[in-house]
Amino acid sequence: MAAQYAISGTTAKGIAASVERGVAEGALAPGTALPPVRRLADDLGVSPGTVATAYKELRGRGIVVTRGRGGTVVAPAPAVASRRPPKVPPGLRDLAGGHPDPAFLPGLVPPSRLAPGARSHRSTPRLARLEEVVRDWLRPDGVPAEHVTFAHGALDLVGRLLSVELRPGDAVAMEDPGYHHLLDLVTALGLRSVPVAVDDEGMRPDALRRALRAGARAVVCSPRGQNPYGGRFSPERREALVDVLREAPDVLVVENDHASAVTDAPLRTLTADGPARWVHVRTVSKFLGADLRWAAAACDATTLARHDGRLLLTSGWVSHLLQETVHGLMTDEGTRALVSRARAAYTARRDALLGELAFRGIPAHGASGMNVWVPVADESAVVNGLRSYGWWVAAGARFRLSSGPGVRISVAELEPADAARLASDFAAVLGESEATYGG
Numbered sequence: 001m002a003a004q005y006a007i008s009g010t011t012a013k014g015i016a017a018s019v020e021r022g023v024a025e026g027a028l029a030p031g032t033a034l035p036p037v038r039r040l041a042d043d044l045g046v047s048p049g050t051v052a053t054a055y056k057e058l059r060g061r062g063i064v065v066t067r068g069r070g071g072t073v074v075a076p077a078p079a080v081a082s083r084r085p086p087k088v089p090p091g092l093r094d095l096a097g098g099h100p101d102p103a104f105l106p107g108l109v110p111p112s113r114l115a116p117g118a119r120s121h122r123s124t125p126r127l128a129r130l131e132e133v134v135r136d137w138l139r140p141d142g143v144p145a146e147h148v149t150f151a152h153g154a155l156d157l158v159g160r161l162l163s164v165e166l167r168p169g170d171a172v173a174m175e176d177p178g179y180h181h182l183l184d185l186v187t188a189l190g191l192r193s194v195p196v197a198v199d200d201e202g203m204r205p206d207a208l209r210r211a212l213r214a215g216a217r218a219v220v221c222s223p224r225g226q227n228p229y230g231g232r233f234s235p236e237r238r239e240a241l242v243d244v245l246r247e248a249p250d251v252l253v254v255e256n257d258h259a260s261a262v263t264d265a266p267l268r269t270l271t272a273d274g275p276a277r278w279v280h281v282r283t284v285s286k287f288l289g290a291d292l293r294w295a296a297a298a299c300d301a302t303t304l305a306r307h308d309g310r311l312l313l314t315s316g317w318v319s320h321l322l323q324e325t326v327h328g329l330m331t332d333e334g335t336r337a338l339v340s341r342a343r344a345a346y347t348a349r350r351d352a353l354l355g356e357l358a359f360r361g362i363p364a365h366g367a368s369g370m371n372v373w374v375p376v377a378d379e380s381a382v383v384n385g386l387r388s389y390g391w392w393v394a395a396g397a398r399f400r401l402s403s404g405p406g407v408r409i410s411v412a413e414l415e416p417a418d419a420a421r422l423a424s425d426f427a428a429v430l431g432e433s434e435a436t437y438g439g
Contacts, residue, residue, distance in 0.1 A: 007035070010046055015054035020063055023074055024168055032074045034064060062192045063169040088392050095422075096394035098227065098371065098410045100262070104342035105289050106335045111324040125308075125317035126150055130327045134296040137330070141260075141267040143280045147304040149311075150318045151295045154256055154283045157307065158220065159185050160314075161279060164306045165252050166191055166217055173211035173219040175203060177373070177399040177406065179227045182220060182256075195401035196221075198229050200367040201237040209244045218252040219245070223270065225263040225369030228399050228408035230350075232265035232368040242274045252303070253278040259286040261339050264347040265368035271298070279303050284326060286370070287339045294318060294326050346370050352416035353409065356423035362430065366411075374426070375406045378433055382407050385429030391422060 005027035009015035022028035034040070037055065041048040055072050058064040065075050088094045126149070135145040151157035162172065168190030174183060176195035186193045194211040196219075197204045203221050211219075221241075224232035233241070245253060253275040257267065260282045271278045279299035284292050299307070311317070329335045350366050357364045357374065366372035376382045379395040386393055396406040414422065 012053035092392040171216040173216040176401040180398040202231040205240040224265040225259040230366035233268035238268040349411040352419040360427040381433040389425040
């Protein structure tokens with residue numbers, strides 16, 4: 001039992017809040033044993049049932065764990081390392097990384113006109129001309145662009161917002177299967193992921209409603225190019241999701257449009273006439289280059305203030321040198337033409353693979369974006385089987401919470417001419433797997 005922290009409260013909710021406050025402040029460290037139910041009940045003058053209810057709530061939120069005779073203890077600190085994919089074996093065609101085709105990325109030339117010297121970047125953290133470019137980028141897609149901000153990539157922005165808005169143990173509704181770095185980020189922040197099933201139209205409304213009723217305080221979703229499933233919101237799906245979100249007006253909605261400029265599907269944003277608390281974030285890594293660690297976001301006024309307030313206390317601002325580089329590329333006609341060619345090429349490559357798989361009777365998903373998701377019975381058998389044919393694809397385990405197994409194939413560098421050979425090899429591997437494992 002922790003002698004340095006006195007748990008207080010006369011109701012289950014108050015007792016749970018007191019424990020959570022102790023955990024958040026560091027007074028109750030990971031592994032600290034909480035008092036037995038009856039002892040704490042006597043100390044606080046409440047019934048054992050009240051304490052038991054508080055402990056049950058804390059267990060459900062992942063703040064404490066029960067270890068049998070070891071009693072109830074504060075949960076271990078979450079892991080902060082991301083589940084990195086295995087290295088690509090030598091000699092294999094890499095279709096696992098999810099990277100854009102380098103042939104469609106512009107050359108990165110830092111601007112020369114930004115002179116050295118001290119500036120008041122904290123008072124003017126964003127270049128006004130880049131803000132206008134961002135607004136012009138967002139408005140045609142129906143995203144309200146009155147309030148915009150910048151970050152060092154989507155993960156940087158999402159992590160900052162969730163850490164400001166939520167407390168350890170709070171639940172976040174996450175796509176399942178979903179982007180593995182976002183799933184790991186939620187865990188690293190001490191939050192809980194509540195899986196929300198997806199299909200070819202994105203998040204399923206019934207699954208989102210269940211997550212919200214289970215207490216999710218934030219939702220992270222992809223309106224198009226969903227990674228790894230490829231779903232994109234249809235008009236009907238968008239309206240259904242907005243209806244669900246209206247039932248939870250205090251929930252923060254994070255819309256991650258990570259591959260916007262090279263995604264062929266139109267944007268059906270949830271932000272227009274939708275939730276009260278929202279942010280729409282876009283990065284440029286898929287079409288300008290992974291080294292440009294920059295993201296733009298539009299959001300409501302409260303979210304803007306909370307994000308920028310925390311940014312001011314940490315990195316302060318996004319490098320003006322980086323902002324100048326992004327501005328130069330986004331206003332360059334040659335770069336815009338290159339991005340347009342990339343979008344057409346990725347669509348053709350994805351459609352070619354989907355067509356070849358379908359021709360061989362292999363169900364697959366990829367309504368938009370740069371990835372194809374193929375449900376399989378045994379991920380390891382398929383990954384290792386394709387390896388023997390010279391292909392390297394991503395096992396789906398690191399993308400999943402409770403959804404079924406599958407593999408992700410990144411098509412950005414898969415020419416249509418190669419799609420038939422890959423699909424043929426995939427069919428052979430499935431046949432070998434069925435013969436060996438029975439399905």
